[in-house]
Amino acid sequence: MSLSKQSESPFLQGTNLTAVGDYNRSVVLDTIRKAGQISRVEVSHLTGLTSQTVTNMVRKLIDSGLVQEEGTVTVGRGKPRTAIRLNPDGRYAVGIHLEPAKTTVILINLAGHIIDRDLPDLPDDSAQAIAALASTVSLLLGRNGIPGKRMGGIGIAIPGPVDARRGTVLDPPNLSGWRNVRLAHDLELSTGLPVFMEKDVTAACHGQTWAGRGEETGQDFLFMYMGLGIAFGTVRHGHVYQGRTGNVGEMGHIVVDTSGPACWCGQRGCVAVTCDPRSLVKQAEKEGLFPAPTHVQDPRAFNDSADLPFLDEAFKSLCQRAHGGDEVCRDLLLESAGRIGRAVTILTDLWDMDTVVFGGPYWHLLKDIYLNRVAQVLRRRSVLRQVHNFKVLSTTLGGDIAAIGAASAILDHDLTPGPAPGMSGRDRSAI
Ligand SMILES: [Zn+2]
Numbered sequence: 001m002s003l004s005k006q007s008e009s010p011f012l013q014g015t016n017l018t019a020v021g022d023y024n025r026s027v028v029l030d031t032i033r034k035a036g037q038i039s040r041v042e043v044s045h046l047t048g049l050t051s052q053t054v055t056n057m058v059r060k061l062i063d064s065g066l067v068q069e070e071g072t073v074t075v076g077r078g079k080p081r082t083a084i085r086l087n088p089d090g091r092y093a094v095g096i097h098l099e100p101a102k103t104t105v106i107l108i109n110l111a112g113h114i115i116d117r118d119l120p121d122l123p124d125d126s127a128q129a130i131a132a133l134a135s136t137v138s139l140l141l142g143r144n145g146i147p148g149k150r151m152g153g154i155g156i157a158i159p160g161p162v163d164a165r166r167g168t169v170l171d172p173p174n175l176s177g178w179r180n181v182r183l184a185h186d187l188e189l190s191t192g193l194p195v196f197m198e199k200d201v202t203a204a205c206h207g208q209t210w211a212g213r214g215e216e217t218g219q220d221f222l223f224m225y226m227g228l229g230i231a232f233g234t235v236r237h238g239h240v241y242q243g244r245t246g247n248v249g250e251m252g253h254i255v256v257d258t259s260g261p262a263c264w265c266g267q268r269g270c271v272a273v274t275c276d277p278r279s280l281v282k283q284a285e286k287e288g289l290f291p292a293p294t295h296v297q298d299p300r301a302f303n304d305s306a307d308l309p310f311l312d313e314a315f316k317s318l319c320q321r322a323h324g325g326d327e328v329c330r331d332l333l334l335e336s337a338g339r340i341g342r343a344v345t346i347l348t349d350l351w352d353m354d355t356v357v358f359g360g361p362y363w364h365l366l367k368d369i370y371l372n373r374v375a376q377v378l379r380r381r382s383v384l385r386q387v388h389n390f391k392v393l394s395t396t397l398g399g400d401i402a403a404i405g406a407a408s409a410i411l412d413h414d415l416t417p418g419p420a421p422g423m424s425g426r427d428r429s430a431i
Contacts, residue, residue, distance in 0.1 A: 028057045029415040032086055039073050039081035066090040086110050093152040094137050095407030100174035100228050101312045107140045108407045112211035116140050126181045134190035153194035155406030157203030164246030167197045174228050196409055200402045201225035201249045204359055205233035205240040207397055207405025210412055221355040222347055226363040230276050232347055256339040275339050277315040284318050319365035337370040341377025354388045359395030367394045
């Protein structure tokens with residue numbers, strides 16, 4: 001039974017009232033973007049706007065450089081019509097992914113393609129780090145000759161928890177030196193550009209919906225973010241669900257192994273102590289796969305940012321050995337994949353989702369072992385296994401997905417009707 005065909009449509013409806021031109025502009029842009037290439041007549045049909053309104057709007061969009069005419073399209077037995085599409089160089093945005101182990105800064109165009117990237121080495125002091133980020137943004141714009149009028153702004157992806165509305169980094173467990181920092185505000189002052197900040201997993205969801213275009217995933221999916229921390233995000237009807245405060249996706253205390261190690265939350269075998277890179281390296285050390293780190297005397301090893309490079313290296317080595325045929329390392333990762341599969345089963349059952357997309361900074365090290373194992377667990381354990389099949393996918397956007405997503409959230413704000421929560425400073429008309 002279909003509740004409403006219209007609500008399933010990815011295309012939004014416009015309104016022909018003259019006072020809402022800004023909204024209609026976004027509706028038309030959104031329709032052109034989703035179609036790729038389309039005629040004015042089809043835009044009118046899909047949005048419900050009159051052909052005159054569409055013609056006027058498209059003329060303004062062509063004048064502003066956001067849309068261009070290119071070739072023709074033919075629908076059914078009708079005559080060929082001039083095709084319009086987004087101009088990839090009509091707008092740019094910068095995406096910053098602040099990770100515990102490294103920082104990525106990218107420049108993308110309206111088509112979601114990465115034009116340039118940089119990996120700045122940030123000082124520990126947050127004020128100096130923000131100044132370094134502003135210099136990197138300036139460097140990217142300068143060396144690619146991007147005019148200021150075509151810059152949409154800067155999107156930042158950062159580990160949670162975040163105060164997305166104020167653009168403040170609160171106290172992420174893996175980022176020391178960033179406690180209560182007004183990152184979005186200060187970077188906006190330094191660069192003169194609008195800045196939008198969101199949690200890394202939410203940014204990854206934006207990246208998957210924008211640059212991934214939903215071709216493989218469809219409009220509804222669960223996203224699993226595999227970084228130094230593990231989190232999930234959800235996309236419903238093509239829209240990223242951010243939660244009330246922009247902090248959706250904390251899944252660290254889902255119990256996946258009742259006989260597992262004790263967690264600070266009082267339970268045993270949570271995702272946070274059995275599945276993330278820190279837990280897996282600790283487990284490998286316990287099993288004698290690695291020599292214990294000589295420089296870490298504290299039993300809470302790797303809880304300090306100074307230990308992160310060691311942790312990063314040890315985890316990569318564990319994964320490489322698993323792929324290189326070391327059966328003990330491989331079994332350790334397979335068991336971890338089984339635990340992640342249990343967590344994914346709980347989440348897909350809760351949200352009634354049939355598609356799961358994996359990505360994040362460490363995903364490329366895990367995907368060959370995890371994909372099949374997670375799918376097996378899901379098909380065996382899900383309450384909904386008799387209702388629908390499951391698709392378990394790997395993102396095609398690589399390790400830059402959160403940076404791409406943060407930048408695309410800026411472009412999305414410009415092109416998609418409705419305000420984006422967390423946009424710092426200026427309103428949409430100023431962008
Ligand atoms: Zn816990």
